[in-house]
Amino acid sequence: MSVLTRDEAQNRAQLLDVHRYTVELDLTLGAEVPPESSATGEEVFGSRTVIHFTARADGDTFVEVKPAVLHSIALDGQPLDPALLDGNRFPLPALSAGEHELTVTADMRYSRTGEGMHRFTDPSDGETYVYTQLFMEDVQRVFAAFDQPDLKAVFALTVKAPEGWTVLGNGIAADDGHGVWTCAPTPPLATYFMAVAAGPWHSIRTEHAGLPFGLHCRRSLAEHLDADAEELFEITRQCYDRYHEKFEEPYPFDSYDQAFVPEFNAGAMENPGLVTFRDEFVYRSAVTDTERQTRAMVIAHEMAHMWFGDLVTMVWWDDLWLNESFAEYMGFQILTEATRFTDTWVDFAVNRKGWGYDADQRPSTHPVAPDPEAVPDTASAMLNFDGISYAKGASALRQLVTWMGEKDFLAGINTHFARHRFGNATLADFIDSLAQATDRDVHGWAETWLRTTGVDTLRPAVAEAGGSWSLTVAQDGTRPHRVAVGAYDIDPVDDTRLIPRGRFELDVPHGESGTHPGRRPALVVLNDNDTTYAKIRFDAASWDAVTAVLSRVPDPLTRAVVWNAARDMVRDGELAPKDYLAAAAAHLPRESDLAIVQGVLGFARSEIADRFSPADDRPAALAAIRDICRALLRRTEDGSDAGLRLIAVRHCIAAAAQPETIQEWLSDGSVTGGPELDPELRWRILYRLAVLGATDERAIAAELELDPSATGREGAARCRAALPDPQAKAAAWEQLFSSDSVSNYLFTAAAQGFWQPEQADLVREYIPRFFPAAVDLAARRGPAIAEAAGRHAFPAHAVDAETLELGERCLREAEMIPALRRKLSDQLADLHRALPIRTP
Numbered sequence: 001m002s003v004l005t006r007d008e009a010q011n012r013a014q015l016l017d018v019h020r021y022t023v024e025l026d027l028t029l030g031a032e033v034p035p036e037s038s039a040t041g042e043e044v045f046g047s048r049t050v051i052h053f054t055a056r057a058d059g060d061t062f063v064e065v066k067p068a069v070l071h072s073i074a075l076d077g078q079p080l081d082p083a084l085l086d087g088n089r090f091p092l093p094a095l096s097a098g099e100h101e102l103t104v105t106a107d108m109r110y111s112r113t114g115e116g117m118h119r120f121t122d123p124s125d126g127e128t129y130v131y132t133q134l135f136m137e138d139v140q141r142v143f144a145a146f147d148q149p150d151l152k153a154v155f156a157l158t159v160k161a162p163e164g165w166t167v168l169g170n171g172i173a174a175d176d177g178h179g180v181w182t183c184a185p186t187p188p189l190a191t192y193f194m195a196v197a198a199g200p201w202h203s204i205r206t207e208h209a210g211l212p213f214g215l216h217c218r219r220s221l222a223e224h225l226d227a228d229a230e231e232l233f234e235i236t237r238q239c240y241d242r243y244h245e246k247f248e249e250p251y252p253f254d255s256y257d258q259a260f261v262p263e264f265n266a267g268a269m270e271n272p273g274l275v276t277f278r279d280e281f282v283y284r285s286a287v288t289d290t291e292r293q294t295r296a297m298v299i300a301h302e303m304a305h306m307w308f309g310d311l312v313t314m315v316w317w318d319d320l321w322l323n324e325s326f327a328e329y330m331g332f333q334i335l336t337e338a339t340r341f342t343d344t345w346v347d348f349a350v351n352r353k354g355w356g357y358d359a360d361q362r363p364s365t366h367p368v369a370p371d372p373e374a375v376p377d378t379a380s381a382m383l384n385f386d387g388i389s390y391a392k393g394a395s396a397l398r399q400l401v402t403w404m405g406e407k408d409f410l411a412g413i414n415t416h417f418a419r420h421r422f423g424n425a426t427l428a429d430f431i432d433s434l435a436q437a438t439d440r441d442v443h444g445w446a447e448t449w450l451r452t453t454g455v456d457t458l459r460p461a462v463a464e465a466g467g468s469w470s471l472t473v474a475q476d477g478t479r480p481h482r483v484a485v486g487a488y489d490i491d492p493v494d495d496t497r498l499i500p501r502g503r504f505e506l507d508v509p510h511g512e513s514g515t516h517p518g519r520r521p522a523l524v525v526l527n528d529n530d531t532t533y534a535k536i537r538f539d540a541a542s543w544d545a546v547t548a549v550l551s552r553v554p555d556p557l558t559r560a561v562v563w564n565a566a567r568d569m570v571r572d573g574e575l576a577p578k579d580y581l582a583a584a585a586a587h588l589p590r591e592s593d594l595a596i597v598q599g600v601l602g603f604a605r606s607e608i609a610d611r612f613s614p615a616d617d618r619p620a621a622l623a624a625i626r627d628i629c630r631a632l633l634r635r636t637e638d639g640s641d642a643g644l645r646l647i648a649v650r651h652c653i654a655a656a657a658q659p660e661t662i663q664e665w666l667s668d669g670s671v672t673g674g675p676e677l678d679p680e681l682r683w684r685i686l687y688r689l690a691v692l693g694a695t696d697e698r699a700i701a702a703e704l705e706l707d708p709s710a711t712g713r714e715g716a717a718r719c720r721a722a723l724p725d726p727q728a729k730a731a732a733w734e735q736l737f738s739s740d741s742v743s744n745y746l747f748t749a750a751a752q753g754f755w756q757p758e759q760a761d762l763v764r765e766y767i768p769r770f771f772p773a774a775v776d777l778a779a780r781r782g783p784a785i786a787e788a789a790g791r792h793a794f795p796a797h798a799v800d801a802e803t804l805e806l807g808e809r810c811l812r813e814a815e816m817i818p819a820l821r822r823k824l825s826d827q828l829a830d831l832h833r834a835l836p837i838r839t840p
Contacts, residue, residue, distance in 0.1 A: 116141025129199030195271035270305030285680035301331030317381030325393025356391030486528030659694035683715035721753030790823020
């Protein structure tokens with residue numbers, strides 16, 4: 001399939017003005033499929049598209065479509081030869097200036113990879129659902145289009161669906177009583193925003209501010225959606241109202257539906273009027289309040305896109321970051337201001353920011369706003385959908401708001417919306433709108449923050465003399481920072497308590513704090529409120545205070561900043577993994593913030609134990625994690641904090657070295673002292689038992705019979721791949737790399753189970769096989785599976801020079817699609833970083 005280049009898109013945008021798409025989809029195709037197709041009715045759907053457009057001059061162009069069968073194509077009523085289709089492009093040579101109508105009729109393939117029109121049959125009840133995910137260049141998998149973000153047009157959609165189905169779209173959908181659904185025409189949208197979700201949905205509807213709101217999920221999840229419906233609607237209403245307080249432009253679409261769909265690759269997608277979410281957000285089992293907060297943040301994030309992304313859309317994919325950074329920043333900020341989740345920036349600090357820091361220190365790093373020449377085509381654009389575009393970009397915007405003030409920032413945003421509503425805009429347009437609202441040099445700020453790569457490091461030096469103290473900051477990097485500095489003292493009465501002395505702001509570089517009266521504080525924390533993007537370090541006395549009283553720091557956001565710094569110090573080889581675990585052992589048992597507990601335990605388990613600790617030290621690392629979890633379990637025996645107890649139970653399971661305790665929990669159906677085991681915990685235990693060789697196929701099959709849901713199937717696939725048995729490994733490998741029918745979610749589950757540090761000898765023979773197998777798989781199945789293979793099927797446990805050499809040779813010598821190359825490059829960069837830490 002040809003990828004669209006930026007030059008091609010610019011030329012086509014200069015030639016064409018696209019007015020309207022009339023799209024008719026037929027989801028009822030049966031066995032009567034044309035003889036020229038090898039597909040069955042379950043594999044294809046009908047697609048007919050009429051495109052009304054104007055050519056501004058005589059010229060040549062093309063339309064994209066990727067059909068199973070192209071039945072016919074006609075320009076202004078004159079048939080064209082379907083055989084002229086070249087891959088995914090149909091040429092339109094010698095167009096004359098003026099108005100045109102292009103009609104394309106085809107059968108299109110359903111997807112099993114979450115791209116295009118994804119089709120899913122629920123194993124719980126046999127019901128089938130379909131939905132679209134048309135990001136980047138997957139529109140052409142569903143209907144013919146001039147597929148680029150700056151050729152916006154009106155969409156008029158009609159869908160023929162099986163009896164008993166409900167069809168959702170960007171506009172309000174109406175049923176004619178015979179299975180034909182017509183969606184209200186949209187305002188001008190980019191092609192990748194057209195959305196359909198169809199099936200026997202369980203739906204809950206309400207109204208707010210005169211607008212229809214809806215929640216939708218599979219019928220098998222109905223009771224779970226019902227249980228959370230009021231919470232979901234409340235968050236939606238609160239965010240909607242808060243955005244209308246901040247934005248002068250009203251919500252631009254006719255309804256707001258939120259559909260929780262199966263096997264969704266991303267967290268959510270901001271389709272105008274029809275946001276699609278992964279349906280893991282419909283909780284079947286117990287979750288923590290932090291997980292509910294994450295779901296609420298995603299709701300706020302996607303709603304921000306209705307303005308930034310949908311109303312005003314980028315011209316080309318080099319400005320993808322603008323969509324995601326803005327929505328990421330606004331999602332956390334709006335949640336903090338408008339809902340009960342007032343500490344959302346703690347979660348951002350401890351669980352999102354590291355994503356940006358890690359990405360920014362790999363060879364694949366790129367500026368938040370890359371030069372247009374660095375994004376020459378859609379394949380390269382997809383690679384920037386990462387922690388830099390999300391977490392670093394949001395951090396940069398948070399620093400911008402700190403620097404220029406929220407009032408001026410919002411004034412610039414509202415100018416931007418007014419200037420470009422239902423149109424397209426660039427970074428230059430955005431910066432111009434901000435500059436109009438302030439006297440500050442926003443253009444200069446953008447150059448230093450958005451056009452550069454890497455993470456600055458800030459190191460404090462504290463001096464004390466003559467009854468006063470002072471602070472200077474050494475900077476490794478060049479960006480300007482306005483940082484808050486927190487000063488803390490040990491309570492003279494109770495040396496386990498920390499007392500805030502005060503907080504002041506400092507500009508870096510060129511900033512000195514001056515002198516402050518009194519002795520130096522016991523603890524000095526740079527970036528105390530986490531409003532800039534930089535790694536921080538501590539002077540020696542402050543680090544001593546950290547190790548002694550970290551859990552007594554009063555503000556959870558400051559504690560998150562400190563834990564992030566400790567994480568960075570481990571990754572940079574400045575703090576031994578065992579010392580990180582010692583700090584966790586000393587302070588997590590007294591930690592009250594769930595996001596911090598989850599983040600620290602997660603890093604300890606996945607990075608400290610599995611990657612950074614030498615093999616001989618891994619049992620002790622797991623034992624330390626278990627000890628922390630037991631302390632948390634003892635602390636919560638009275639039922640005082642169910643969320644904290646749930647985190648402790650999960651990590652106790654994951655760190656189990658012997659099967660007896662967790663096997664007893666599984667047999668009893670309950671953890672000693674609670675909680676009772678729900679399906680999620682039962683699958684966690686069975687997975688760990690599989691890794692330890694303490695269960696078998698019969699037990700997995702029995703558990704699947706108890707939970708025959710989609711999640712149950714994934715749990716079974718993960719457990720089977722984790723069994724320490726040569727035949728089980730061979731079967732899992734075959735499923736991963738030889739079968740092209742396995743869905744994206746089942747692929748991921750099997751990949752997650754395959755490699756285990758406990759089974760290093762058993763799977764060693766597969767390490768050299770992984771790299772050529774992944775290259776072949778990615779070529780066959782495309783970017784979504786390539787990304788999953790690079791992320792989940794990579795032998796991350798094998799932190800050794802041999803694996804690094806195999807991977808680097810593959811990068812040098814193999815031809816592979818860009819999505820896989822990027823994932824392998826990142827994995828090998830992380831392996832390269834881990835090697836000297838693991839083998840000092």
